Amino acid sequence: MESSGTPSCEQSDKSKRYDRQLRLWGDHGQTSLENGHVCLINASAAGTETLKSLVLPGVGAVTIVDDAKKYTFSFHSFFVDSDSVGRPRGEVALRLLLELNLEVRGTFVDQPLQEILDNQPDFFVPFTCVIVTCLPECTLLMLSKVLWEASIPLVVIRSYGMIGYIRVQIEEHAIVESHPDNEMPDLRLDRPFSALQKYMDSLDLDSMDSKEHSHVPYVVILYKHLQIWNQQHGGPPKNYKERKAFIELCKTGMREKENSEIEENFEEAVKAVNTSLLPTSIPSGVQSILNEAASITPSPTTKPFWIMARALHEFVTSEGRGALPVRGTIPDMTADSEKYIKIQNLYREQAAQDADWVLRRVQELSQQLGPRKIVTSLESDIKNFCKNAHALRVIKGKSIAEEYKGSINLGEIGAHLENPESELVWYVMLRAVDQFHSEFRAYPGYFQDQVETDIVRLKVCVNRLLADWGCGPIVKDDFIHEMCRYGAAEVHSVAAYIGGCAAHEVIKIITSQYVPINNTHIYNAITATSETFML
Incomplete structure (x- = not known):
């Protein structure tokens, strides 16, 4: 009896501990995070702050790679104390x-x-994501190439004086739950499913008594008046002009209550016109994904x-008649x-039917790939995919090595x-600054007695970099002085x-x-x- 009750207790404790974040990414997101293994290279202040913001929400495992043996005690990181001087920095952190x-x-x-x-080319293979800070440019480029070829996400972070920097390197990242802002409801009033x-046609607003009339869901009100509008x-x-006229049409169906108040459901209907009567369509970004998917011949290496x-x-072009699956909410x-639950169940049942069609097709495609277990998608995964189909996103990134070779948009930089x-x-x-370090084996202004010399040297590095990009010497000296300071x-x-922001990006990558x-x-x-820039 004790063993059967333990998981329930553990889940309860976990739910209490992670309550706020579970509201953001759900149980499945938390499971992905707990299965994640993050590698941090160099336990600097920014590096340890990033790991702190991953350890607290419960990332599964962390590995710190850091060969720094000795350092002078400073207050740049509270993960290092005076008793730790002379000990491995990464171990203490x-x-x-x-x-x-x-x-x-x-x-x-x-x-x-x-x-x-x-010596260990496969060292990074087990990691879900690699975070790096405080690396020389040549080593960063080498690491970037290794991780890019292994399709392992890399997050580069820097805290340099008063400036922070985050660079995310990821070859391809597919997002099902993108959580878009200002999401519009999917009511399908312009093309209702059968x-x-x-059910809508079976309701008669005119024959309803006052109480029933004032409690009919506004989706019914919009549907009924939309039929009248379409006929006319x-x-x-x-x-805007037509929607304004449609609102006036809806208002003609209102009944004045005994206390001269306006029916709340009709007020809701009027307010929902701009969001609920949008034509049922496929967003351009999602359509691009579908077009790319149509051109892919599934193989054992194709991602789920x-x-x-x-x-x-295939659903859109056949069963969906040009529309995505119903979301069901x-x-x-x-x-x-009674009426609200009835309508809610109609949307849910249609969403389940649409998702079931997609699930069956996924299973058929998977069976064509042979014995290799490429897609073992659970029914819940397919339902989630269909529910969020309107907001699918795919990011195709650029490697840092490619960026540093000069493939950035030079005109935009200028x-x-x-x-x-x-x-x-x-x-x-x-x-x-990185070029300065590569040339002089120290960062500008690191030695206080060389600040004036370093200002001149850094200015040369800046102008040389801009010249390589085809830009004139348009950076003010104030910035050069600031970096040396x-x-x-x-x-x-x-x-x-920066550590908190970088941890957010890592969590987005791990949870998708x-x-x-x-x-x-x-x-x-x-x-x-x-x-934020796309370089």
């Missing part, structure tokens, strides 16, 4: 990080990254997402329970640099902010929920502003 969540497993690797890259149409105009309202997308495309509305408020100038400065120091408040940045994010703590 890992011990303190794991104290935050006893459910997380951790490993420390006291080995130079370059040595791992040279069961919904049959030959189709649903298409613009594309198998499902192929089945979805409706908004809350003023209504009597335009940004001419804008005094653009944060892209800090991207230029960080690139120049930092001396590559990590300000903890900046590191904490929400849309990660593509591909560069710059934070300016001086002005408390940030910008």
